[in-house]
Amino acid sequence: xxxxxxxxxxxxxxxxxxxxxxxxxxxxxxxxxxxxxxxxxxxxxxxxxxxxxxxxxxxxxxxxxxxxxxxxxxxxxxxxxxxxxxxxxxxxxxxxxxxxxxxxxxxxxxxxxxxxxxxxxxxxxxxxxxxxxxxxxxxxxxxxxxxxxxxxxxxxxxxxxxxxxxxxxxxxxxxxxxxxxxxxxxxxxxxxxxxxxxxxxxxxxxxxxxxxxxxxxxxxxxxxxxxxxxxxxxxxxxxxxxxxxxxxxxxxxxxxxxxxxxxxxxxxxxxxxxxxxxxxxxxxxxxxxxxxxxxxxxxxxxxxxxxxxxxxxxxxxxxxxxxxxxxxxxxxxxxxxxxxxxxxxxxxxxxxxxx
Amino acid sequence: xxxxxxxxxxxxxxxxxxxxxxxxxxxxxxxxxxxxxxxxxxxxxxxxxxxxxxxxxxxxxxxxxxxxxxxxxxxxxxxxxxxxxxxxxxxxxxxxxxxxxxxxxxxxxxxxxxxxxxxxxxxxxxxxxxxxxxxxxxxxxxxxxxxxxxxxxxxxxxxxxxxxxxxxxxxxxxxxxxxxxxxxxxxxxxxxxxxxxxxxxxxxxxxxxxxxxxxxxxxxxxxxxxxxxxxxxxxxxxxxxxxxxxxxxxxxxxxxxxxxxxxxxxxxxxxxxxxxxxxxxxxxxxxxxxxxxxxxxxxxxxxxxxxxxxxxxxxxxxxxxxxxxxxxxxxxxxxxxxxxxxxxxxxxxxxxxxxxxxxxxxxxxxxxxxxxxxxxxxxxxxxxxxxxxxxxxxxxxxxxxxxxxxxxxxxxx
Numbered sequence: 185x186x187x188x189x190x191x192x193x194x195x196x197x198x199x200x201x202x203x204x205x206x207x208x209x210x211x212x213x214x215x216x217x218x219x220x221x222x223x224x225x226x227x228x229x230x231x232x233x234x235x236x237x238x239x240x241x242x243x244x245x246x247x248x249x250x251x252x253x254x255x256x257x258x259x260x261x262x263x264x265x266x267x268x269x270x271x272x273x274x275x276x277x278x279x280x281x282x283x284x285x286x287x288x289x290x291x292x293x294x295x296x297x298x299x300x301x302x303x304x305x306x307x308x309x310x311x312x313x314x315x316x317x318x319x320x321x322x323x324x325x326x327x328x329x330x331x332x333x334x335x336x337x338x339x340x341x342x343x344x345x346x347x348x349x350x351x352x353x354x355x356x357x358x359x360x361x362x363x364x365x366x367x368x369x370x371x372x373x374x375x376x377x378x379x380x381x382x383x384x385x386x387x388x389x390x391x392x393x394x395x396x397x398x399x400x401x402x403x404x405x406x407x408x409x410x411x412x413x414x415x416x417x418x419x420x421x422x423x424x425x426x427x428x429x430x431x432x433x434x435x436x437x438x439x440x441x442x443x444x445x446x447x448x449x450x451x452x453x454x455x456x457x458x459x460x461x462x463x464x465x466x467x468x469x470x471x472x473x474x475x476x477x478x479x480x481x482x483x484x485x486x487x488x489x490x491x492x493x494x495x496x497x498x499x500x501x502x503x504x505x506x507x508x509x510x511x512x513x514x515x516x517x518x519x520x521x522x523x524x525x526x527x528x529x530x531x532x533x534x535x536x537x538x539x
Numbered sequence: 540x541x542x543x544x545x546x547x548x549x550x551x552x553x554x555x556x557x558x559x560x561x562x563x564x565x566x567x568x569x570x571x572x573x574x575x576x577x578x579x580x581x582x583x584x585x586x587x588x589x590x591x592x593x594x595x596x597x598x599x600x601x602x603x604x605x606x607x608x609x610x611x612x613x614x615x616x617x618x619x620x621x622x623x624x625x626x627x628x629x630x631x632x633x634x635x636x637x638x639x640x641x642x643x644x645x646x647x648x649x650x651x652x653x654x655x656x657x658x659x660x661x662x663x664x665x666x667x668x669x670x671x672x673x674x675x676x677x678x679x680x681x682x683x684x685x686x687x688x689x690x691x692x693x694x695x696x697x698x699x700x701x702x703x704x705x706x707x708x709x710x711x712x713x714x715x716x717x718x719x720x721x722x723x724x725x726x727x728x729x730x731x732x733x734x735x736x737x738x739x740x741x742x743x744x745x746x747x748x749x750x751x752x753x754x755x756x757x758x759x760x761x762x763x764x765x766x767x768x769x770x771x772x773x774x775x776x777x778x779x780x781x782x783x784x785x786x787x788x789x790x791x792x793x794x795x796x797x798x799x800x801x802x803x804x805x806x807x808x809x810x811x812x813x814x815x816x817x818x819x820x821x822x823x824x825x826x827x828x829x830x831x832x833x834x835x836x837x838x839x840x841x842x843x844x845x846x847x848x849x850x851x852x853x854x855x856x857x858x859x860x861x862x863x864x865x866x867x868x869x870x871x872x873x874x875x876x877x878x879x880x881x882x883x884x885x886x887x888x889x890x891x892x893x894x895x896x897x898x899x900x901x902x903x904x905x906x907x908x909x910x911x912x913x914x915x916x917x918x919x920x921x922x923x924x925x926x927x928x929x930x931x932x933x934x935x936x937x938x939x940x941x942x943x944x945x946x947x948x949x950x951x952x
Contacts, residue, residue, distance in 0.1 A: 230630065230633075230634070231630045231631055231633070231634035234626065234630035235627055235630075238626065242623075331720070340720060340724050340726065340727065341649070341669050341671075341720045341724065342720040343646075343649045343669075343720070345652070345653065348653075357657055359630065428622075431626075432622065432626065432650040432653070433650075433652070434649050434650055434653065436622075436646050436649045436650065436720075438646035438719065438720065439622040439646055439650065443581075471623065474624070475624075475627055478616075490594075490598065491594055491597075491612070491613055491615075492590075492591055492594025492595060492598060492613075495574075495576065495578070495590060495594065495613075495617070496578060496587070496590070496591070498617070499576070499578040499579050502617075503579050
């Protein structure tokens with residue numbers, strides 16, 4: 185955040201590890217809470233809230249994937265499948281047993297964690313590209329199982345309609361109501377991740393990422409922590425899948441195919457591996473930028489083309505621009521948007537007396 | 540740091556443009572149609588031909604003064620065959636006051652079903668989505684407006700029966716399908732018909748992305764040796780199936796494809812009309828450019844000094860786009876008439892859609908009748924077969940085994 189830290193000295197490890205590194209950070213958080221909980225929902229049209237909703241769901245999934253890829257250094261190309269595990273677990277519980285979301289949501293997460301830990305077993309023996317292929321196999325196996333098991337998928341269409349989440353007997357159905365529902369879980373996921381990565385577990389993850397043999401020598405049980413990382417990461421993915429399910433009112437495995445896994449990997453790479461803020465920025469970038477590009481192009485294209493031509497021009501130009509911007513940002517700062525933000529912040533830290 | 544400053548400038552400019560887009564104003568005598576498309580995603584081979592057809596028909600209507608005096612503005616959003624952009628598209632249409640919405644894609648249709656009902660905006664899903672949505676009681680705001688996969692499966696069996704001399708007893712039929720929910724959907728109908736008609740049915744699943752089916756085709760041609768093949772494939776898969784079946788010397792006149800493997804582009808990608816000679820295709824809209832409405836569109840282009848749109852080279856998809864637009868327009872026309880010329884709401888348009896009847900667009904649209912209970916409009920299809928270098932009409936609009944389909948509709952809903 186934009187603030188100056190002169191005069192603040194840290195004299196203990198506890199102070200260095202604190203969630204709020206500076207007193208002013210507390211106020212920044214308060215300001216953010218007011219912005220997201222009061223100002224945005226009151227001032228924005230439902231349409232813009234729906235875009236934020238999509239980004240909030242993506243934030244949860246990106247945070248989870250970043251714990252695995254960014255912090256622990258293990259790659260997974262199967263996260264979309266873990267999302268579908270969460271989605272179908274929650275949908276089946278909600279429809280067959282009539283359970284409310286506060287049971288189905290953690291249940292979906294836990295089931296995804298279990299499956300994720302199983303798919304993560306190859307990580308004990310293999311690394312890097314080999315692990316990517318192993319998790320890719322996991323993705324395809326899970327997709328196949330869901331597609332071919334009517335007991336899970338609920339029939340030939342492989343989709344299960346779920347009721348809207350209800351809170352104190354009140355059904356959440358408009359984008360505004362769902363915004364608060366999703367904001368709560370996205371905020372929870374952000375706080376949980378911040379805390380995980382500064383805890384003993386998070387430090388073990390980072391040690392494994394940096395040098396697994398060294399980590400083992402200093403007494404970290406790398407088998408345990410690698411699987412734990414897969415489990416935690418998949419838990420997030422499962423919760424992300426459940427949120428999608430409640431947001432759309434349907435669980436459908438075709439929403440969680442291999443392309444989605446790649447999208448989430450793109451989010452954390454663009455945002456910045458191994459950073460919480462990076463996951464958020466990456467998720468927002470990938471979900472919102474294509475929409476923003478289209479909204480920006482519509483009035484421009486309207487000047488030159490007829491309605492029919494315009495649609496075709498926008499659809500293709502948007503992809504080119506989106507791809508171009510990804511390359512641009514990664515060339516400007518290979519460590520992602522998080523690093524870019526820190527560079528901007530560091531510049532303003534001594535502004536206007538830069539040297 | 541000039542960089543930072545230039546950066547801020549660019550961000551601000553982008554933001555300002557976004558606001559300008561949001562401030563698009565609605566005119567008094569204007570109706571908004573939302574159209575979801577896939578021009579860049581997994582099924583873009585359909586979208587790039589289908590969507591121009593939609594726009595061209597609406598432009599034609601507008602050039603003739605609109606529908607009962609109302610001009611139509613189409614907002615098209617490319618959902619890339621992904622679900623989140625489909626949701627964003629729906630919210631955008633709602634914000635701009637769309638009276639109806641053209642959906643695109645089976646998973647997208649599934650994801651929109653609930654939202655459409657809550658927002659009371661109808662969505663059309665011609666040739667995709669769940670077959671159960673034909674039941675207007677259970678799915679009040681989803682309108683397949685064309686033969687569902689169940690109707691297509693039943694029609695394909697009826698066609699095979701006719702081709703095999705009117706009796707399927709003891710015959711063998713192979714079902715070659717894409718291994719996804721849409722591919723599996725006609726199975727229940729085929730299995731029931733296998734029992735009642737007495738033919739042997741064997742299924743051959745092709746896993747995604749469907750470009751490798753040598754094993755399945757070899758199994759069909761060398762081991763099962765069926766009397767007829769019903770193919771239900773998507774994307775690049777139909778052309779691969781034609782090539783493979785031909786390569787194994789299976790007679791193409793014993794193959795019928797459901798509606799997404801039936802375009803000129805599939806035949807061309809398979810190696811041309813000579814290779815596909817005899818191949819039968821199911822269609823839910825007329826094929827070719829020999830329709831009055833297409834001539835009107837081309838005349839409109841000519842008066843503007845432009846050539847006919849290149850998307851017409853795949854008339855199967857182009858015509859479907861025209862058909863979807865025409866049915867949308869017809870529903871709105873009904874709604875305006877019912878309100879005596881007043882501007883219809885999205886719920887009026889739903890009622891208008893439920894009274895679409897006897898609207899054939901010079902033979903391009905089947906004689907469908909959409910009612911409150913039947914959102915499919917009867918489930919009509921036409922067979923077009925490859926003959927002498929082009930697709931030729933092979934019989935009139937028909938439908939088959941309606942009691943069986945109704946039985947399944949009652950059972951699932």
